[in-house]
Amino acid sequence: MDFPYPSLMFLADVDRVSAKTALGVAYWRPDACVGQLRLQGCEVDLGLPDMTPAAARAAGARSLLIGVANAGGFIPPHWEAVLIEALEAGLDLISGLHTRLASLPRVRETAERLGRRLLEAREPDPRFNVVGEGAKRGGQRLLTVGTDCAVGKMYAALAIAKELKARGVDADFRATGQTGIFIAGSGAPIDAIVSDFVAGAAEALSPAAGDDHWDVVEGQGSLFHPAYAGVTLGLLHGSQPDALVLCHDATRTAIDGLEAFPTPSLVEAAELNLRLARLTNPAVRFAGVCVNTSRLSPEAAAIYLSETADELGVPCCDPVRTGVAVIVDALLAGAVRRGAA
Amino acid sequence: MDFPYPSLMFLADVDRVSAKTALGVAYWRPDACVGQLRLQGCEVDLGLPDMTPAAARAAGARSLLIGVANAGGFIPPHWEAVLIEALEAGLDLISGLHTRLASLPRVRETAERLGRRLLEAREPDPRFNVVGEGAKRGGQRLLTVGTDCAVGKMYAALAIAKELKARGVDADFRATGQTGIFIAGSGAPIDAIVSDFVAGAAEALSPAAGDDHWDVVEGQGSLFHPAYAGVTLGLLHGSQPDALVLCHDATRTAIDGLEAFPTPSLVEAAELNLRLARLTNPAVRFAGVCVNTSRLSPEAAAIYLSETADELGVPCCDPVRTGVAVIVDALLAGAVRRGAA
Numbered sequence: 182m183d184f185p186y187p188s189l190m191f192l193a194d195v196d197r198v199s200a201k202t203a204l205g206v207a208y209w210r211p212d213a214c215v216g217q218l219r220l221q222g223c224e225v226d227l228g229l230p231d232m233t234p235a236a237a238r239a240a241g242a243r244s245l246l247i248g249v250a251n252a253g254g255f256i257p258p259h260w261e262a263v264l265i266e267a268l269e270a271g272l273d274l275i276s277g278l279h280t281r282l283a284s285l286p287r288v289r290e291t292a293e294r295l296g297r298r299l300l301e302a303r304e305p306d307p308r309f310n311v312v313g314e315g316a317k318r319g320g321q322r323l324l325t326v327g328t329d330c331a332v333g334k335m336y337a338a339l340a341i342a343k344e345l346k347a348r349g350v351d352a353d354f355r356a357t358g359q360t361g362i363f364i365a366g367s368g369a370p371i372d373a374i375v376s377d378f379v380a381g382a383a384e385a386l387s388p389a390a391g392d393d394h395w396d397v398v399e400g401q402g403s404l405f406h407p408a409y410a411g412v413t414l415g416l417l418h419g420s421q422p423d424a425l426v427l428c429h430d431a432t433r434t435a436i437d438g439l440e441a442f443p444t445p446s447l448v449e450a451a452e453l454n455l456r457l458a459r460l461t462n463p464a465v466r467f468a469g470v471c472v473n474t475s476r477l478s479p480e481a482a483a484i485y486l487s488e489t490a491d492e493l494g495v496p497c498c499d500p501v502r503t504g505v506a507v508i509v510d511a512l513l514a515g516a517v518r519r520g521a522a
Numbered sequence: 523m524d525f526p527y528p529s530l531m532f533l534a535d536v537d538r539v540s541a542k543t544a545l546g547v548a549y550w551r552p553d554a555c556v557g558q559l560r561l562q563g564c565e566v567d568l569g570l571p572d573m574t575p576a577a578a579r580a581a582g583a584r585s586l587l588i589g590v591a592n593a594g595g596f597i598p599p600h601w602e603a604v605l606i607e608a609l610e611a612g613l614d615l616i617s618g619l620h621t622r623l624a625s626l627p628r629v630r631e632t633a634e635r636l637g638r639r640l641l642e643a644r645e646p647d648p649r650f651n652v653v654g655e656g657a658k659r660g661g662q663r664l665l666t667v668g669t670d671c672a673v674g675k676m677y678a679a680l681a682i683a684k685e686l687k688a689r690g691v692d693a694d695f696r697a698t699g700q701t702g703i704f705i706a707g708s709g710a711p712i713d714a715i716v717s718d719f720v721a722g723a724a725e726a727l728s729p730a731a732g733d734d735h736w737d738v739v740e741g742q743g744s745l746f747h748p749a750y751a752g753v754t755l756g757l758l759h760g761s762q763p764d765a766l767v768l769c770h771d772a773t774r775t776a777i778d779g780l781e782a783f784p785t786p787s788l789v790e791a792a793e794l795n796l797r798l799a800r801l802t803n804p805a806v807r808f809a810g811v812c813v814n815t816s817r818l819s820p821e822a823a824a825i826y827l828s829e830t831a832d833e834l835g836v837p838c839c840d841p842v843r844t845g846v847a848v849i850v851d852a853l854l855a856g857a858v859r860r861g862a863a
Contacts, residue, residue: 311594375714377714410759415753460748
């Protein structure tokens with residue numbers, strides 16, 4: 182997809198978890214961000230200048246990007262005035278929500294009248310509407326999985342793909358969510374795909390490749406999330422991972438927003454993901470743990486990472502604090518060993 | 523949905539597995555079937571008179587129903603002439619495939635010109651586009667699960683719901699696939715729902731009810747199917763079953779059409795379904811096994827059912843050959859015991 186960057190990042194009135202789209206794009210694609218537009222009650226600051234749509238246009242913005250990932254992916258009515266104002270200021274609109282921009286009559290009419298574009302990251306490419314076949318494909322694949330939503334699966338995948346490339350490995354980041362698609366410019370919006378086709382879409386997203394090629398696939402949801410585990414399992418089967426990296430937030434004790442559902446232990450999460458992944462790749466292995474330790478002191482974080490590595494027997498890191506080199510070291514060493522065996 | 527029955531059943535050129543929609547409707551809703559229309563190469567006979575669309579119209583048919591459940595749910599180009607002929611003969615069209623009838627320009631134009639209706643069982647009602655919440659609901663739920671697709675999950679659910687009602691229990695069959703929706707007249711086409719909403723749709727399909735009410739939910743796919751396991755898991759979590767009934771075809775040794783994937787043992791299938799179901803209902807129990815023994819002799823079938831019941835420690839029956847009374851006996855006895863405990 183050819184998104185008309187740079188954008189004015191629309192944060193609306195969200196909390197930090199729902200702002201993960203804007204936060205992710207601002208971190209990984211600073212070139213795509215001109216400023217931010219926040220409504221009253223917004224709890225997030227991207228550190229970008231606050232701008233009206235007109236000011237953003239004057240500063241070079243070509244679009245307004247809805248930087249929100251709310252449950253249900255809907256557009257509440259009180260955002261519409263901002264969307265109209267952006268269109269009138271000369272900006273295209275970019276959205277990754279389930280609600281389609283064109284389904285809002287005033288937005289659609291304004292865009293048509295002014296010749297603006299309405300771009301939808303969650304509108305799946307028809308090539309992803311395919312039934313999975315389960316056949317083993319060439320090439321290596323890594324999938325990030327999680328104890329919950331919003332624990333860093335996309336960030337970990339982007340960091341691992343970047344580290345692999347930095348070491349000269351032929352690697353691709355494969356986006357599966359709106360934020361990843363905004364960052365990479367392409368991908369499969371896996372949670373917006375008709376459920377029959379989820380595994381097939383994951384297969385199409387990480388096609389057969391040369392033996393030394395790595396696809397690093399962004400995970401979605403969690404096998405322990407009562408709403409999204411099915412999405413997670415379809416992606417797990419279709420992406421056919423050779424390596425799993427488990428992601429976790431060190432201070433999360435329950436599934437986000439669902440206090441009745443405790444987060445699983447890392448051991449349980451690793452075991453269940455491996456067990457279910459073996460259906461399409463019996464050789465899958467557990468390659469490491471990525472932990473968001475941002476709410477821990479540096480000392481507490483170091484202890485947490487060290488103890489987790491000891492307990493699980495795999496490298497453990499915080500992609501932001503420590504980088505992912507220890508995981509990539511082990512991954513490549515493992516691949517070499519396997520090739521030589 | 524108010525389907526314009528009776529219908530001419532269109533079988534196209536399918537094999538027995540793909541004809542399961544027509545076979546299911548003809549068995550459970552004989553009142554909905556006037557005749558059958560088969561193309562060259564069709565391997566199935568419903569035992570209904572072969573008719574042209576015009577003859578079916580003269581015999582009282584109001585619609586042509588596409589009785590096919592092919593992988594991918596597509597409408598191949600060579601069916602189009604029959605669809606057009608049916609519209610011209612005065613019949614509405616009923617489909618449960620992923621391909622929408624209105625997406626075929628000649629079909630749409632002909633229907634519009636003649637004022638015929640194009641009815642789609644796989645077009646989900648917007649009330650199913652909701653995120654699952656995982657909260658425990660009142661009422662009892664039974665879900666049929668399977669070792670594979672097309673092993674009798676819908677048949678078992680219909681038979682159990684019928685047996686419960688025959689005993690005076692307040693029970694509803696909840697359809698989750700095109701065939702079940704054609705039979706029941708309503709339901710959630712779970713495999714056509716956007717993946718994010720599968721668990722939520724299953725919650726909406728089997729809402730809170732009185733303590734003595736049973737929803738008997740039709741299962742989809744299998745946790746052991748590399749293409750559809752995600753659909754199965756979302757339905758398992760959202761329907762929050764109190765009781766699971768495992769369905770199997772006694773002579774199936776590999777996932778249908780995917781020889782590289784052996785069917786699981788019944789013990790393994792029961793264990794994994796129970797384990798994953800506990801996320802949303804820790805009290806879930808294993809209530810019985812339904813086996814399609816149609817390819818076994820009566821003697822071999824009796825031995826198979828008896829040995830399976832002994833091995834798994836639950837009632838085991840063939841819904842067609844023996845009925846499901848043994849499962850319903852145990853189910854109601856268990857419910858009484860639980861209530862009295």
